[in-house]
Amino acid sequence: MSTPTLAGPTPATGLAHDYLDIDSLLTPDEIALRARVRGFVDERIRPHVAEWFEAAHFPRELVTEMGSLGLLGMHLHGYGCAGRSAVDYGLAALELEAGDSGIRTFVSVQGSLAMSAIHRFGSDEHKQHWLPGMATGELIGCFGLTEPGAGSDPGSMTTHAVRDGDGPQADWVLTGAKRWIGLASIADVAVIWARTAHGIRGFVVPTDTPGFSATPITAKLSMRTSIQCDIALDGVRLPADAVLPDVTGLTGPFSCLNEARYGILWGALGAARDAYETALAYALERRQFAEPIAAFQLTQQKLVDMALEIQKGQLVALQTGRLKDAGRLRPEQISFGKLNNVREAIAVCHQARTVLGGNGITGEYSPLRHANNLESVRTYEGTDEIHTLIMGRALTGIPSFQARR
Structure with missing residues (x-):
């Protein structure tokens, strides 16, 4: 007896991409900003990123374009900066990293590290001299x-x-x-x-x-x-x-690192989402044994596992952003998001590569490129081990950053 096919939503309904309707938690302005950045990534990054990765090329021509979109130091106020919310910045980071981690990293180094340090700790002369040009991308x-x-x-x-x-x-x-x-x-x-x-x-x-x-x-x-x-x-x-x-003291650089870590916990989900969507599209088109491989139970399990982690990570990121905008975010909560979301994003990208089979090791498809990039993201601005110990100190009250003798 054949198993009846149950009618249900197709990927075109959006359920495959936003299972929990997380978009309903965003404001129209946040959704509009995300759409602008996504459009920029689709037009200016996706068509070329495989070539850039192969050639180890940083597309410097994008810098002033990102400046004109208000993406450089976008969470800072004054001096030509956009003054957007933490959630806005996170959504932009997610979309940029769906293109490539290297592009999102530029925005992070420029805005969350260099510009934040000058904006927060610099003299008026430092701010006036450097920040307006950095906001436009004319200065790096x-x-x-x-x-x-x-x-x-x-x-x-x-x-x-x-x-x-x-x-x-x-x-x-x-x-x-x-x-x-x-x-x-x-x-x-x-x-x-x-x-x-x-x-x-x-x-x-x-x-x-x-x-x-x-x-x-x-x-x-x-x-x-x-x-x-x-x-x-x-x-x-x-x-x-x-x-x-x-x-x-180290309070200064650590506060800047936390700004960068915050962007990372959003950005990593962009890489994961792009890898998942690539795997889903491939699974629906690729046929083996006279069926699309999306019809096979093991492939569906992989897709479900990826969707679970991406959606959970998006909830973590959004709640972290809302806390930041409310002025209630603690450093160990940033560590929670960075540790979880980067770790799970790497797992998603590796899983997506398996859906692609041998084709997944080519530059034609994004998951392995994203996975390789995320190994760096996992390491910079605090390794898994450091963020584990930050959380461990918060949970127990006992710092254990140095080996105990």
């Missing part, structure tokens, strides 16, 4: 915290800044090295964190300053549409007012 910034020997433990940095002379107007001289610094080789300004006699301080460093050099890291297997660099600081001389005046 980078953020130098990580070092060759100091990744998850930035407090062990060896880059240092000393005063050359006495008095408040004495120059600063920076010496040291930074690694894995996004955009450094094309940046106009770098925010560099360095150890001083009075604690860790941030410095606004024009990249044409003598002694500053940035070398792109090549032969990457991930984030190939993005730029990461080694920075050398060889006696970089800066005026006294180059220091960010309103912060001392």
Whole structure:
């Protein structure tokens, strides 16, 4: 006896893409912003991203276009920034990363790291000089915290800044090295964190300053549409007012990292959604044993598992964004979202690749590219282990970042 076919919704109804009707939780303005960014990704990124990834090319021509869309420092107010909500920023990050993690990373480094540091901790002169041009994309910034020997433990940095002379107007001289610094080789300004006699301080460093050099890291297997660099600081001389005046210690860079982590917990879902939608479309078209592979139980299980994790992750992201907009978001809640959503997004992309079979290892399809990119996303702005320990400290009240003896 044959099994009757039950009538039910097709993917065209939208159920396949928004099973829980999460769109009903968004405002019309949020949906309109998302549509604008999605249209930009469909027109300017999707047709070319496989080539860019293969060639390890960052499409610099997109920078001013993203500026004109208000995507650079979009969560900041004043100085030409869009002043959008945290949820708006998250939705934009999701759509950009549906195109490619490298493009979303540019927006994160520019806006959440470099611009946020200047906006939050810089002098009025710093803000007026740098932020308007960075908001339009005419100027590019980078953020130098990580070092060759100091990744998850930035407090062990060896880059240092000393005063050359006495008095408040004495120059600063920076010496040291930074690694894995996004955009450094094309940046106009770098925010560099360095150890001083009075604690860790941030410095606004024009990249044409003598002694500053940035070398792109090549032969990457991930984030190939993005730029990461080694920075050398060889006696970089800066005026006294180059220091960010309103912060001392790791509170400054950590607050910027939390801005970037927030964007990541949304962005990773874009990569996952694109991988899932690619797998779903393929499964409905690809025929084996005289049936579309979407008719097979194991394929349906894979699609269901992907949809579950994407939709749960979207609820996590949206609630995190609403908390942020309400001024009630705690750092450990950002860690919750970054840890969960990136980890599950990688699993979704790997699962989507299996639906594509051998075709899934080619550049024609996105899931494996997304999975490779997400391995970097998983590592930067706090590894899984660091975010686990941040949550563990919040749950138990016991910090365990150092090995106990």
